[in-house]
Amino acid sequence: MKIAFVGKGGSGKTTLSSLFVRHLVSVGAPVVAIDADINQHLGAALGLDDEEAAALPAMGERLRLIKDYLRGRNPRIASAETMIKTTPPGEGSRLLRVREHNPVYDACARPVDLDGGTVRLMATGPFTDADLGVACYHSKTGAVELCLNHLVDGHDEYVVVDMTAGSDSFASGLFTRFDITFLVAEPTRKGVSVYRQYKEYARDFGVLLKVVGNKVQGRDDIDFLRDEVGDDLLVTVGHSDWVRSMEKGRPLRFGLLEEADRNALRTLQTAADATYELRDWERYTRQMVHFHLKNATSWGNERTGADLAAQIDPGFVLKEGLTAAV
Ligand SMILES: Nc1ncnc2c1ncn2[C@@H]1O[C@H](COP(=O)(O)OP(=O)(O)OP(=O)(O)O)[C@@H](O)[C@H]1O
Ligand SMILES: [Mg+2]
Numbered sequence: 001m002k003i004a005f006v007g008k009g010g011s012g013k014t015t016l017s018s019l020f021v022r023h024l025v026s027v028g029a030p031v032v033a034i035d036a037d038i039n040q041h042l043g044a045a046l047g048l049d050d051e052e053a054a055a056l057p058a059m060g061e062r063l064r065l066i067k068d069y070l071r072g073r074n075p076r077i078a079s080a081e082t083m084i085k086t087t088p089p090g091e092g093s094r095l096l097r098v099r100e101h102n103p104v105y106d107a108c109a110r111p112v113d114l115d116g117g118t119v120r121l122m123a124t125g126p127f128t129d130a131d132l133g134v135a136c137y138h139s140k141t142g143a144v145e146l147c148l149n150h151l152v153d154g155h156d157e158y159v160v161v162d163m164t165a166g167s168d169s170f171a172s173g174l175f176t177r178f179d180i181t182f183l184v185a186e187p188t189r190k191g192v193s194v195y196r197q198y199k200e201y202a203r204d205f206g207v208l209l210k211v212v213g214n215k216v217q218g219r220d221d222i223d224f225l226r227d228e229v230g231d232d233l234l235v236t237v238g239h240s241d242w243v244r245s246m247e248k249g250r251p252l253r254f255g256l257l258e259e260a261d262r263n264a265l266r267t268l269q270t271a272a273d274a275t276y277e278l279r280d281w282e283r284y285t286r287q288m289v290h291f292h293l294k295n296a297t298s299w300g301n302e303r304t305g306a307d308l309a310a311q312i313d314p315g316f317v318l319k320e321g322l323t324a325a326v
Contacts, residue, residue, distance in 0.1 A: 001157070001275055002153060002158075002161070002178045003160050003180055003181075004178040004180075004182065005163065005181075006181055007184035007185055008185070008186070008194040012237075014042055014162050016184055016214060017042060017162035018033075018046050018162075019261065019265055021046065021119055022114050022257075025114045025115075029157070030099050030156075031159070032160070033160050034144055034147075034162070035124065036163045037124070037162055040053065040123055040124075043056055045246070046119065055110075056121065057107060057108050057123070058126070059108045059143035059144065060142075062108055063080075063142070065107050066107075066147065069103050069104055070083075070147075070150045071083055072092050073092040074092035074313070076090050076313055081304065082304045082306040082308065082311075083146075084295060084296075085141075085146055086288065086291045086292035086296075088288045088292055088312060088316070088318075089150050089313075094150070096150050097154075098154070099157065108123075109121060115253055116254070122144075124144055144174065145173065145174045149318070152318065152319065152322060154320055173287060179278075180271060182210055183195050183212065185212070185225065185229070187221035187225050192225070195211055195228075195232070208275060209232060213237065235268065238260060240258055242257045282317050285316065285318050288318075289312050292308065292309075292311070292312065295308075296309055
């Protein structure tokens with residue numbers, strides 16, 4: 001399952017992504033964690049020190065390698081130059097799997113040891129001056145979108161993405177690439193307004209959105225969230241001393257996380273697992289085509305000098321069980 005954490009700045013996306021990753025790893029699930037925020041914090045939240053976090057390879061700087069690997073022998077994609085963030089896979093493309101070894105993971109993922117197991121961590125990379133003005137073409141999160149569009153994840157496999165709720169993911173199709181999206185909201189008007197905006201974008205694309213209340217203190221906070229978001233409220237998390245200890249550079253064993261928070265993480269997993277049955281790979285493929293055409297006409301054709309609509313393989317549906325082109 002592909003799971004995104006979104007929400008207002010500072011709401012706790014990174015914290016809850018990292019706790020969820022720790023939870024999944026602790027129950028033995030294979031997990032790829034992706035930091036899709038240009039302000040990189042997921043590595044630190046997973047326990048990397050500054051040096052280790054800074055040494056994480058940036059996916060955005062390895063786009064060439066990612067594109068060349070993924071396009072494989074797809075005859076519709078003539079070169080990496082004409083492959084944009086929304087270029088969909090087709091016959092001859094290479095696909096990614098959660099558990100395998102491949103050159104994309106070799107170049108972009110690093111193993112991070114957690115209590116009870118290891119997670120593969122990938123990061124889009126920080127925003128640099130060189131990105132200004134070419135945000136569409138070289139979009140850092142474009143690398144994440146490309147990978148998700150070429151990823152075939154199975155039952156009991158997880159990809160957890162720490163995202164911003166920003167406009168970047170709406171301009172592209174990134175916000176539609178998940179089985180479930182957890183919107184982290186503090187019990188405040190601002191927290192809830194980000195939810196409303198997200199819900200609005202999500203509505204037309206069948207995005208499954210659930211609210212995770214964070215930094216919730218008491219009944220009044222829960223009532224507020226319930227009043228504002230109704231049944232979209234999945235679970236709430238209170239202040240965690242475990243998290244605070246981590247922030248002080250005194251990490252505790254994951255087993256010492258507060259019981260209420262452990263239960264909340266189980267609720268998140270149950271909600272994510274329940275989406276497996278609802279999967280619709282045809283719709284998933286159709287949506288990537290939709291966003292590809294949108295990006296092609298709005299900037300891609302002009303920028304690449306190619307007719308990017310011709311990259312679409314009309315007979316192709318991304319799904320489990322496809323054999324990878326070698
Ligand atoms: N449940 C919690 N208990 C204690 N502290 C928390 C909790 N959730 C978040 N925090 C703290 O709140 C701060 C912001 O959290 P975090 O960095 O996860 O938010 P974010 O949404 O990822 O922010 P950004 O938008 O900057 O990426 C951090 O200092 C974090 O430790
Ligand atoms: Mg963050």
